[in-house]
Structures are given as C-alpha cells and as structure tokens.
Amino acid sequence: MAGLPTLAVVGATGAVGTVLCELLTGRRNVWGEIRLLASERSAGRKVRCRGEELTVQALTEEALDGVDVAMFDVPDEVAAHWAPIAVRRGAVVVDNSGAFRMDPHVPLVVPEINPEQLRDRPRGIVANGNCxxxxxxxxxxxxxxxxxxxxxxxxxxxxxxxxxQAGADTLHDQLIKVAGDRALGSRAGDVRQAVGDDLGPxxxxxxxxxxxxxxxxxxxxxxxxxxxxxxxxxxxxxxxxxxxxxxxxxxxxxxxxxxxxxxxxxxxxxxxxxxxxxxxxxxxxxxxxxxxxxxxxxxxxxxxxxxxxxxxxxxxxxxxxxxxxxxxxNLRKGAALNTAQIAELLAKDLTHP
Amino acid sequence: MAGLPTLAVVGATGAVGTVLCELLTGRRNVWGEIRLLASERSAGRKVRCRGEELTVQALTEEALDGVDVAMFDVPDEVAAHWAPIAVRRGAVVVDNSGAFRMDPHVPLVVPEINPEQLRDRPRGIVANGNCxxxxxxxxxxxxxxxxxxxxxxxxxxxxxxxxxQAGADTLHDQLIKVAGDRALGSRAGDVRQAVGDDLGPxxxxxxxxxxxxxxxxxxxxxxxxxxxxxxxxxxxxxxxxxxxxxxxxxxxxxxxxxxxxxxxxxxxxxxxxxxxxxxxxxxxxxxxxxxxxxxxxxxxxxxxxxxxxxxxxxxxxxxxxxxxxxxxxNLRKGAALNTAQIAELLAKDLTHP
Known part of the structure; x- marks a missing residue:
C-alpha cells in the first residue's frame, strides 16, 4: 500500500454521517480515496465531501475491498454484522454504535484521554463512545x-x-403544531392532544x-x-x-x-x-x-x-x-468528530511514504 | 370575630394569583369574605373566584382591615414592605416570596411535612417554599x-x-419565531438570531x-x-x-x-x-x-x-x-396550592362557631 490510506464512511447519509462528510471537508486531509457507503436505498445519491462530489455506493463485501479505515455510523445490529466483515477484508473499523464498546477486546478511545489504547485492537475494531x-x-x-x-x-x-434525523424531524414537526397556541402547556394533556400520535422515535x-x-x-x-x-x-x-x-x-x-x-x-x-x-x-x-x-x-x-x-x-x-x-x-465530539479523530490517528500509522 | 374568616389574596392577578383563584373555586370552602388585592394598575379588574365575580382592589393599608389571613404572591420587595403592615392590621400572612423564608422567626411550612411548625409564628408570617x-x-x-x-x-x-406570566409569554413568542424553520438548531447562534433580542426575564x-x-x-x-x-x-x-x-x-x-x-x-x-x-x-x-x-x-x-x-x-x-x-x-404545589393548604390550616384555628 503506497500513499494515503483509503477511507470508507459506512452510513454516510445519516445524521452523523452527514456531519462526518462536513468534517472531512474542513479538517487536514490525511486520506487517499474516500468511499461513501450506505444502505441500498441511499445508493446513487450524490454527496459533497472534501470538495469532491461523491456517489454513495451500497454497502456490499466488494465495496469494502481495499479500504484501510472504515468509519461505521449505523445501528447496533448493522455494525455487529458488517464490522467483522470489513475487518476480514483488511480494514480497521472505527465504530460509533454500541455493539462493541464494552467488548474487552475492543478499545474504547477518546483521543484526548486514552489514545495509547488504539495500539491494541485484537478484533481490528476501535469503538467510539456514546454521545x-x-x-x-x-x-x-x-x-x-x-x-x-x-x-x-x-x-x-x-x-x-x-x-x-428522525428525532430532529419529529421535534420540528411538533413545534409547528404547538406554536401560536398561547394557552398550551397549562393543562394536563393539552400538549399531547396538540401533538397527536406521531411521537417519532x-x-x-x-x-x-x-x-x-x-x-x-x-x-x-x-x-x-x-x-x-x-x-x-x-x-x-x-x-x-x-x-x-x-x-x-x-x-x-x-x-x-x-x-x-x-x-x-x-x-x-x-x-x-x-x-x-x-x-x-x-x-x-x-x-x-x-x-x-x-x-x-x-x-x-x-x-x-x-x-x-x-x-x-x-x-x-x-x-x-x-x-x-x-x-x-452530540453529532460532533459526541459522534462524528471523535470518530474522525480516531481514524486520523490510525491513518498516521497506515500512511506509507 | 364570628363565622368564617376573611381571606385576602395579595397579588391576585399574577400567574400564581390566578391559579389561587381557580383553586379557591375547587376546594372545600372555609372562607367568609374573599378580597382580591393587587397593584393600582390592576384595580377594578373583575375576576371570578369561588363562583363569585369579584372586583380587584388596590393594595392599601385600609384594604387590609378586617382581614384574618392574607396570602401574598408578589415580588420579594413588595412582600417585605407589605407583609408586616398586614400583620399590624391583624392578619396572619402566608407569603410565597423569598423575603421571609430563611428568617428564623418565620416558619417555612409544607402541610404534608411539618404542619406543627404553623403554631409558632412570632412575626405573624408563615413562609411558603420555593417552587x-x-x-x-x-x-x-x-x-x-x-x-x-x-x-x-x-x-x-x-x-x-x-x-x-412574562416567562410563559416569552417562550410562546419564541416558539412562533422558531417553528417551521427545519434547519434551526444545527448551527451555533442560529436560534439566537431567529429569536432576536427579546429574551423576556x-x-x-x-x-x-x-x-x-x-x-x-x-x-x-x-x-x-x-x-x-x-x-x-x-x-x-x-x-x-x-x-x-x-x-x-x-x-x-x-x-x-x-x-x-x-x-x-x-x-x-x-x-x-x-x-x-x-x-x-x-x-x-x-x-x-x-x-x-x-x-x-x-x-x-x-x-x-x-x-x-x-x-x-x-x-x-x-x-x-x-x-x-x-x-x-410549579404554580400549584410549588406555589398556590401550598399557600392555600397553609391558609386553610390557619382558617381552622380562626373559625369561631
């Protein structure tokens, strides 16, 4: 492997993935290729990242080929399934889900606090903390x-x-329903009635x-x-x-x-x-x-x-x-930023001059 | 003094005073006359209380004459000035401000917890706790x-x-300004800009x-x-x-x-x-x-x-x-309800058959 390492962002179109792409644009560039992966549903979407327009690809085993570092921002069960696959294909995984955090063979790293724990990663996975x-x-x-x-x-x-993103959408929807009614919030149940049944997540x-x-x-x-x-x-x-x-x-x-x-x-x-x-x-x-x-x-x-x-x-x-x-x-240090910081520390070790 | 005691509600048109009038309507009636007092500005307003339409009177020394129990829901400095006057005129004061709570000669009473402390009130004042x-x-x-x-x-x-009430009005005003803009809350300062300079209290x-x-x-x-x-x-x-x-x-x-x-x-x-x-x-x-x-x-x-x-x-x-x-x-047990409960315990002692 010569030059800069290849990065995959798995879950690139979610709330955290979106912030990750923004961050990669603003931070010092340590990556060669950046590959955006997501569910079948999001494949084909165009996303700007690091000044390039990238096409989101579906997450498949082949799409992980040649990836050096894979950032995962997906639900626990998706991470539990796909992170070991990415590792077998040769990537180091930085996972933002809760799937591996308490695994004694997975370091839980905050670069400002315990960066030394990055060195020992027997499962090939590094976990990111809860937001x-x-x-x-x-x-x-x-x-x-x-x-x-x-x-x-x-x-x-x-x-x-x-x-x-569903959480943010839910609150914005509810605000529209309650704004303007100055009597709301003063009787038991009046907010429940105004908001209706759509409680989102x-x-x-x-x-x-x-x-x-x-x-x-x-x-x-x-x-x-x-x-x-x-x-x-x-x-x-x-x-x-x-x-x-x-x-x-x-x-x-x-x-x-x-x-x-x-x-x-x-x-x-x-x-x-x-x-x-x-x-x-x-x-x-x-x-x-x-x-x-x-x-x-x-x-x-x-x-x-x-x-x-x-x-x-x-x-x-x-x-x-x-x-x-x-x-x-919670989307930056609580998720995308800490993931990016960990990945950048890994990139340093993986970069071959 | 014969029959049921006379109650004054001082600060009858504020957020807590309004809830007090509602409560007096719903609770078992232990009062003779109920007199609603407030600032000059609110005098003359009609307020329904205990099924009667009462006219708010300006708070003056004379307006306190004949009052047995005076509930105060006014700012600290107003209570500090007027509560001793009401006591001199013969009333027991139940004060919801912070003016007297830590006075060692004023009991701080929660009827469910320390009702026995009502008996000893050397200043003629009983304090209600913070909400x-x-x-x-x-x-x-x-x-x-x-x-x-x-x-x-x-x-x-x-x-x-x-x-x-100014606090409640401020939040309702701000909700109108932020509702409908689904991008708000994602950039530093964007909510400040949408809300503008009117921060209320x-x-x-x-x-x-x-x-x-x-x-x-x-x-x-x-x-x-x-x-x-x-x-x-x-x-x-x-x-x-x-x-x-x-x-x-x-x-x-x-x-x-x-x-x-x-x-x-x-x-x-x-x-x-x-x-x-x-x-x-x-x-x-x-x-x-x-x-x-x-x-x-x-x-x-x-x-x-x-x-x-x-x-x-x-x-x-x-x-x-x-x-x-x-x-x-915070307007009921945190203020009006606890005040009403204390006043009702006092009323029992003051009622002469």
Missing part, C-alpha cells in the same frame, strides 16, 4: 488526572438528534416537555443510556469500580447534549484550580461568567468541536466535590 | 423519615412560568435551548435558586447540616418543574421499599413503569395537585442511595 458520555468525559478526565475521581452523579439534557411528545427516558430498559429500572454512561466512563478512565449514578432526560433541543455533573474526588479541590485544569484541557472550552450571561448552552455549542464547560463551583458541603455543567455537540 | 424545593421535598421528606437523609444531589428542569433564548441559570448570582458561583434548594430543604426537614448540591436549569416547558434527585441515606434501602414509602406519602403520586412509557413529565403533571415521582431505583454502586425523577406543577 452523552463523550460530552462529559472530556471534562471529567483531566480533573480525574489531577484529583483522582471517586464518584459521578450525572443528570443529562439530551437533544433530539441523538435519536438521529420517542415515548412521549418532546415539544414543551422533558422526557426522563432515553434508550431501552436495562436492569432494575435503569435505562440502557444510563448504563452506558456508567460502563463507558469506567472503561475510558480505567476505573472499573467508579461509582456512577446517571439520570438521562431528553429535552426539546435539536442538537447539543448537556450534563449537570457532580464529581467527587479523592482529594480536596478548589474551584480556581479546577477551572485552570479545565482551561488547559484539550477539547474543552471554559465558558463561566454567569453574571455576564456566560454558561454552556446548546444553541451556542452546536456546530462547534469542543465541550463547553461552565458553572464550575466546589460543592458547599464537600470540599472533595465539584459541580459543573457541560454542553457538547 | 423547585416544594416539588422535590414532598417526595424526599417521607423517605427521610424512613431512612434518614444525609445528602442530596439535584439537577432541575424548570419551567418558564416559574418566572411568572431570561438571560438567553429558551426555545430549542436549556439555560443552566435561574435566579441571581449568590456566593462562589452558585445561583440564588440553587442556594434556596439547599437552605429551604435544610429548614423544612430540620436538618441544618444536610449536604446539598443543586444545579438549576431552565428548560422550554411552560409549567411543571422537574428534578433529578440522587438522595443518600443513613441506612441501606431497597427500591421496592422506597417505592412503597412514596406510594403511601401524602401529596405524591408514583408513576413508574418505563417499559409502558410511564414516568413523570410536565405535560402530564401540569394542572394537577401532587408531585409525580418515577424512575425510582437504588444506586447501583451505593446501597444507601436512591435515584428518582419528580415533576410538580
């Missing part, structure tokens, strides 16, 4: 290195595009509501998303006994996941020291001047790369605990 | 009695009507956003609302050393405050036992079957009296900790 985990962990990891993390209590404010209306449920039912009343926050935080930080309690809530925001974080450490912290750690952390931007109206919010963080961190303050009743609020673009 | 505290404490108190509360970690999802747009800031700047980066949750929980529960960390966030919901609660107790708990405690708790309704789409949400809880509690589950990594989600109508 809510990524937004939060990028701020938690540098604090852990400084103070020694013991416990996380998390509450999320998750955007509808975390459920894909959600168990309840999102317009004028918050829904304390994302993902599937896991054990003992926990949701799969809440379990991911616990399991993935432990794996990324290398803390198998980390105490984690998370409550995951969907909110009527298009893109931008936020998390209220209460982090307990092994040692005493001070707010200024913690703020300095976060200021120097890669992938983090500190936005923390409430008196001036500056705190992290989805409408500002959407479309940007870093995790926005603010409301940084030591707990009043525990000198070892820090409270803060973080917002990240 | 976010009330939604949450009604579920926390019975668990405390059973298990002994040690710590609360809270994240709120607060409705815009917590900032009064908020520091940022609420449509398609969450704002991690409510209230004013208190000490060390904490907001006044977050301090209220800590101070009022301690006072209502009689736990001056209770550890509390709260993050207060405004969300695009018209009415219905929600709180993600992580509560740590002195003794081990089990989920079923905790659920049973909550099922038997006054003012609480348990809505907890995620597989069937049943969890507490503002669109269902709005307009109802109880606090809706669900997502009840023991922490996976701490057998002494319980996680749950609670939603309550």
């Amino acid at each position: 809510t985990t990524l937004a939060m962990i990028i701020a938690v990891a540098p604090l852990h290195r400084e103070y020694g993390l013991r416990e996380l209590v998390l509450a999320s404010y998750q955007a509808v595009s975390g459920a894909g 959600f168990p309840a209306p999102l317009a004028l509501n918050v829904v304390p449920w994302t993902g599937l039912l896991a054990d003992e009343g926990w949701s799969s998303e809440e379990m991911k926050l616990r399991d993935e935080s432990r794996k990324i930080l290398g803390l198998p006994d980390l105490k984690v309690s998370a409550t995951c809530v969907r909110v009527p925001v298009v893109t931008g996941h936020s998390v209220a974080v209460h982090a307990v450490f092994a040692t005493e912290i001070d707010t200024d020291g913690a703020r300095e750690v976060l200021r120097n952390a890669p992938g983090v931007i500190v936005v923390d001047d409430p008196a001036a109206g500056e705190f992290p919010m989805p409408i500002d963080a959407v479309g940007t790369d870093p995790s926005w961190v603010g409301r940084i303050r030591r707990a009043l009743d525990d000198p070892r605990a820090l409270d803060f609020f973080v917002t990240g673009d | 976010t505290t009330l939604a949450m404490i009604i579920a926390v108190a019975p668990l405390h009695r059973e298990y002994g509360l040690r710590e609360l970690v809270l994240a709120s999802y607060q409705a815009v009507s917590g900032a009064g 908020f520091p940022a747009p609420l449509a398609l956003n969450v704002v991690p800031w409510t209230g004013l700047l208190a000490d060390e980066g904490w907001s006044s609302e977050e301090m209220k949750l800590r101070d009022e929980s301690r006072k209502i529960l009689g736990l001056p050393d209770l550890k509390v960390s709260a993050t207060c966030v405004r969300v695009p919901v018209v009415t219905g405050h929600s709180v993600a609660v992580h509560a740590v107790f002195a003794t081990e708990i089990d989920t079923d036992g905790a659920r049973e405690v909550l099922r038997n708790a006054p003012g609480v309704i348990v809505v907890d079957d995620p597989a069937a789409g049943e969890f507490p949400m503002p669109i269902d809880a709005v307009g109802t009296d109880p606090s809706w509690v669900g997502r009840i589950r023991r922490a996976l990594d701490d057998p002494r900790a319980l996680d749950f989600f609670v939603t309550g109508d």
